[in-house]
Amino acid sequence: MPVALILILVLMIILLVFLLPGVIGAPYVPSEQKDLERAFTKLYKISEKDYLVDLGAGDGIVLKAAAAHGAKAIGVEINPLLAIYTSLKLRRVKGAKIKCGDMYTFELPSETTVVYAYANNFTIPRLYKRVQKEAKRLNKTIYLISNAFDFKTIKAQKHLAPYYLYKIEP
Ligand SMILES: C[S@@+](CC[C@H](N)C(=O)[O-])C[C@H]1O[C@@H](n2cnc3c(N)ncnc32)[C@H](O)[C@@H]1O
Structure with missing residues (x-):
């Protein structure tokens, strides 16, 4: 097989791996560090008592x-290349890890207190339902921080642009 063809194939696979999650879920756009700081101090004061799950961790x-x-x-994170890259990045970060998988089927660990999602208008209702189901299964209240997107039908407990905070009871 000519080298050019192999290169095109590799390029197509890489593009597929990176673009597909954008088509079926949320595209890869990272949250802003300064917004996160505000979210974790003013919207939801996160501490050592918390266990956060990022659905679509980028x-x-x-x-x-x-x-x-x-x-x-x-x-x-559904994108395997991104999951590998991130697990390497996090190897020296105490208390943080990433798994490759689908956020719609991922079972929240029983210690989960707060879920973070940076999805989009189409996927956020589905994610909300997923967290609701998991809160029921675990029989505990779970907070949901949504970056940029709100659920039109449910009032957020707090709003601090660009974030919405929801309290999901079992
Ligand atoms: C907007 S980015 C947010 C990344 C990170 N949470 C942040 O705030 O910086 C959304 C991420 O969700 C991932 N994603 C999309 N669909 C997914 C799915 N079904 N399961 C797991 N991850 C998914 C994408 O690959 C992408 O990395």
């Missing part, structure tokens, strides 16, 4: 920020 910026406040944090 490059792990949220996990790192949560861990910097002493919380434990786990992320789930």
Whole structure:
């Protein structure tokens, strides 16, 4: 097989891996560090008592920020290349890790106190339902921080642009 063809194939696979999550879920756009700091101090005061789950964890910026406040944090990311890259990035970050998987089927650990999502208008209602289901299964209240997107039908407990905070009861 000519080298050019192999290169095109590799390029197509890489593009697919990076673009597909954008088509079926949320595209890879990281949260802003300064917004995260505000969110974790003013919207939801995260601490060592918390266990945060980032649904669609991208490059792990949220996990790192949560861990910097002493919380434990786990992320789930559908893009395998991004998941590998992020797990390498997080290897020296105490309390933070990432798994490759689908956020719609990922079971929240029983210690989960807060879920973070940077999704989009189409996926956020589905994610809300998922967290609701998990809160029922675990029989505990779970907070949901949504970056940039709100649920039109449910009133947020707090709003601090660009974030919305929801309290989901079992
Ligand atoms: C907007 S980015 C947010 C990344 C990170 N949470 C942040 O705030 O910086 C959304 C991420 O969700 C991932 N994603 C999309 N669909 C997913 C799915 N079904 N399961 C897990 N991750 C998914 C994308 O690959 C992308 O990295």
